[in-house]
Amino acid sequence: MTKSVRYQGGQLYVHHGAWFVRYRVRVRREDGSTKLEQKAKKLGSIADYPLESQIMPLKTEFMHRLNAGSFTPESGMVLKEFVDKIYLPYIEELRESTKKGYREIWNNHIRDRVGHIRMREFRTVDASKMLKAIADENDLSKTTLQHIKSVLSGVFTHAKNEGAFDGVNPVRDARIPRNTREPGETYAYNLTQIRRILENLPLLPKAVVATASFAGPREGELRGLEWPDTRESLSVNRSIWKTFVNKPKTRASAKAVPVIRQLAEILNAYRVSMGNPSTGVIFHSGDGKPMDLDKLAQQVIRPLVKSTGLEWHGWHGFRRGIASNLYELGADEKVVQRILRHAKSHVTKDRYIKAFDPAVLAAMRKLETSLDAISQSAPIVHQIN
Secondary structure (H helix, E strand, O other), X not given: OXXXXXXXXXXXXXXXOEEEEEEEEEEEOOOOOEEEEEEEEEEEEOOOOOXXXXXXXXXXXXHHHHHHOOOOHHHHOEHHHHHHHHHHHHHHHOOHHHHHHHHHHHHHHHHHHHOOOEHHHOOHHHHHHHHHHHHHHOOOEHHHXXXXXXXXXXXXXXXXHHOOOOOOOOOXXXXXXXXXXXXXXXXXXXXXXXXXXXXXXXXXXXXXXXXXXXXXXXXXXXXXXXXXXXXXEEOOOOEEEOOEEEOOOOOHHHOOEEOOHHHHHHHHHHHXXXXXXXXXXXXXXXXXXXXXXXXXXXXXXXXXXXXXXXXXXXXXXXXXXXXXXXXHOOOXXXXXXXXXXXXXXXXXXXXXXXXXXXXXXXXXXXXXXXXXXXHHHOOOOOOOO
């Protein structure tokens, strides 16, 4: 059992023109045992705080936060040590693509900027300064900075559960710099554009695009589709990222989607061309292995899309397309959410449903007509002189 450290008041002293407070923490050794180590924290310069009475509030605040950390060995860790030894092993159970994203954010943006700060000493201002420094040095959107903030916040959420941090998550109220650029507008293909694309594609890429456009699976789910998954409906039972096979993203993601007649006809024609297989992945190049859809897009689909006068907006352009097309045709937001298999409705509404320009114009025409009707039916009021 780890012994606790009694409440400390801290020893204030001056060194090289600065105020320091000396305290003790329990640290864990390589063999798992613990020992007490003496540490010191710089509070401020004598030039800024010439009197002891002026520096005392900072000492009191620091010692209060230190004592509130319960002095567990983990709470004495610097952030970098906690992430390397505790947080990264914890996220091993996540999807490979998710782990890769978290590690890249940690290594590229967080580690060298704030990794040296002790867990119990980390403050909201440290996170805010980090985000500002990242924004100043990189051309990143607010969405990307929010992802970085979320990863660091997740570290402290786990730290609280491990006893390495107490109190309010210090990253929660950190601010994204106001002058950070807004993310680029995402795109959704409308039905006319999808038809133009399909008319120009060979059968295999045509089947992939049709499935993406009329059923809305994510790219990894497209790669993971097998023939038994397509009968009267399309069932998503797996997702493949690179060579890693995962279960559906959420419980909602595992729900089936009806297969419309146009999609069924294209899939049936493709199936016949492949020799009427009854098992195995649907989309492959003849070797039975899941197809690299990014390579297919780069080598085949993207050039043909551009030849029709359209731009390539990635596989998610088709997923956003089915959401926007259904909504434009009168489908309720909850129905669109169900077809896209989102766990949260606001994701469907805020990120996937796009109003096509003709739809926006038609809506404004309706508003214009309504105002005309109100004006014509309103009683005429004569001013009395």
